Amino acid sequence: MNNSSVFPNDPRQPKAYVSSLTTNLIHLRSPYITALWSIIFPGFGHIILGSYVKGFLFIIWEIIINTQSHLNIVILYTFTGHFNEATAAADSRWFLLYITVYVYAAWDSYRSTVDLNKFSILADRADTPLTRFKMDSFEINYFDKRNPWVAAVWSMLSPGVGHLYTHQLPTGFIVIILWIVITYYSHLLQVIQYTLHFDFNQAVAVSDPEWLLFMPSIYCFAFYDAYVNTVEYNKLFDGEQANFLKRTYQNGNYLKQFFPPGEEDVFIISTFEHSMYLELAISDLEIRGIPRNQIFAASMEKKQKPMFLIDTIHRADGVGTMDVACITGAFTAVLGGVYGYIWYGGPLLWGLIGLTLGFIVGGSIDIFVTKKKRRLVSSDSSTEVVLIIKCEPVQTSLVEEVLTRHLALGMTQVNSLISTASTLTQQ
Structure with missing residues (x-):
């Protein structure tokens, strides 16, 4: 369920x-x-x-x-x-x-x-x-x-x-x-x-x-x-x-009209990451005459979340290498500052040394613990949303231009009459 x-x-x-x-x-x-x-x-x-x-x-x-x-x-x-x-x-x-x-x-x-x-x-x-x-x-x-x-x-x-x-x-x-x-x-x-x-x-x-x-x-x-x-x-x-895409662009009756006999509509299937560019692309298509009931968007649910050492703007799992690293860094920086008052170099220098060593040790612990939980994978971008646009043949260039301009990861075109697909772009 x-x-x-x-x-x-x-x-x-x-x-x-x-x-x-x-x-x-x-x-x-x-x-x-x-x-x-x-x-x-x-x-x-x-x-x-x-x-x-x-x-x-x-x-x-x-x-x-x-x-x-x-x-x-x-x-x-x-x-x-x-x-x-x-x-x-x-x-x-x-x-x-x-x-x-x-x-x-x-x-x-x-x-x-x-x-x-x-x-x-x-x-x-x-x-x-x-x-x-x-x-x-x-x-x-x-x-x-x-x-x-x-x-x-x-x-x-x-x-x-x-x-x-x-x-x-x-x-x-x-x-x-x-x-x-x-x-x-x-x-x-x-x-x-x-x-x-x-x-x-x-x-x-x-x-x-x-x-x-x-x-x-x-x-x-x-x-x-x-x-x-x-x-x-x-x-x-x-x-x-x-959730927005699921509520707005996943009409249950949409897929039933994919290949009705006698029509020559074209279906352009594209993939996106979750970002504002995706919604800008959909909004742009609607402004240019593609009605909402001809747009289908589905967000991909990741069944197995990989672990990444570095979180970025487009890829983050929340199981990073910062929890223990920052805590140990704070502890060892305090110790470095304390002993800096009696060691040559002063509290600032030894505080920074302690911070660096603590961060390295804590980061190593984080990596060791999280590697036990999840498998390290490539940091390449992955498909998060599939967008399907139904349009007339004369509108294909327009749709392709809009999707490409808004950073579609990949795109393919399906003709409803002959049911063949050809790859158009791959970024």
């Missing part, structure tokens, strides 16, 4: 909510990953889940309590072996207040992930239609495909900007503000300047470790969250477009 018929278009099971400011969606996640992000920085696990209010409150709480209890200073002294200084630096009035909420944030993000995964399964079965375009007096938000690596690179250049690229405005602006505040109080730009001049002693002297040790967590989270959300938004786009 088709899963979509279990809860047909049930509004109780929404897959996503589209507003002018952001698109909030649920999808299957690992509860361990969200819990680890909450351990790295309370609030991050909840933001990953789309629980923005709770996540932002935990972030504000973390900044205030951490700095007042001098936790990062305690971490620095402890890992460098200065235990007496660590004890003296800790403010017990704030430190004891920190523990309970910290543990709760990790526990709650784990519990919420387990619950939301159940709703995600029900939402996939309900197949509820989505609003793909939202506009009000403040903003415009719409579904379109975006490149996850573009979001990741923007996040590397300035955390928060990658979220703006995917139109996650609340998360983007919060991360940008957080990044600016921490950069200012940690004197990061001065640390970068002295490090690039190889004046490592001055880089150590000018930095404020209480704020600087926040940096790896913010940086890795911005990269990870922007990347993963872009992948999931692209999958949401594919699903919404597939």
Whole structure:
């Protein structure tokens, strides 16, 4: 039985909510990953889940309590072996207040992930239609495909900007503000300047470790969250477009009129990836005189999803190599920054070394785990939608031109009278 018929278009099971400011969606996640992000920085696990209010409150709480209890200073002294200084630096009035909420944030993000995964399964079965375009007096938000690596690179250049690229405005602006505040109080730009001049002693002297040790967590989270959300938004786009094509261009009576005797109509069969070009092609054909009842579109359901090491704008499976990589990168970058205060090279240089090593180790773990689950395949484009156009012989050139201009992967022509096919294009 088709899963979509279990809860047909049930509004109780929404897959996503589209507003002018952001698109909030649920999808299957690992509860361990969200819990680890909450351990790295309370609030991050909840933001990953789309629980923005709770996540932002935990972030504000973390900044205030951490700095007042001098936790990062305690971490620095402890890992460098200065235990007496660590004890003296800790403010017990704030430190004891920190523990309970910290543990709760990790526990709650784990519990919420387990619950939301159940709703995600029900939402996939309900197949509820989505609003793909939202506009009000403040903003415009719409579904379109975006490149996850573009979001990741923007996040590397300035955390928060990658979220703006995917139109996650609340998360983007919060991360940008957080990044600016921490950069200012940690004197990061001065640390970068002295490090690039190889004046490592001055880089150590000018930095404020209480704020600087926040940096790896913010940086890795911005990269990870922007990347993963872009992948999931692209999958949401594919699903919404597939449902639209099924509702609008899969008339059950269409196939019965394929080869009626005595007609000389031509059928042009083409293949597409899920993208805006597909809908532009259909719209263009309708404007040029091809009626809707002569257009048939079918989205291909992939029975076995391959695993790809690199997600792109047109190919993503959501089982990438970022989960463990970004988490281990954040941990090892903090350790590198800590030991950079006693090793030659300073906290920035060793933080970057730790980030790189952690990312490589975590990425290797991700690859090893996912290779057990799925078989690596070629990254070539594959057919996702089949489009069949019924037209008169004099319209074939027009239809072929429209489909080619809108990036059809391949095309073939079938004459209804002689029932022969010839390949026209193959990109």
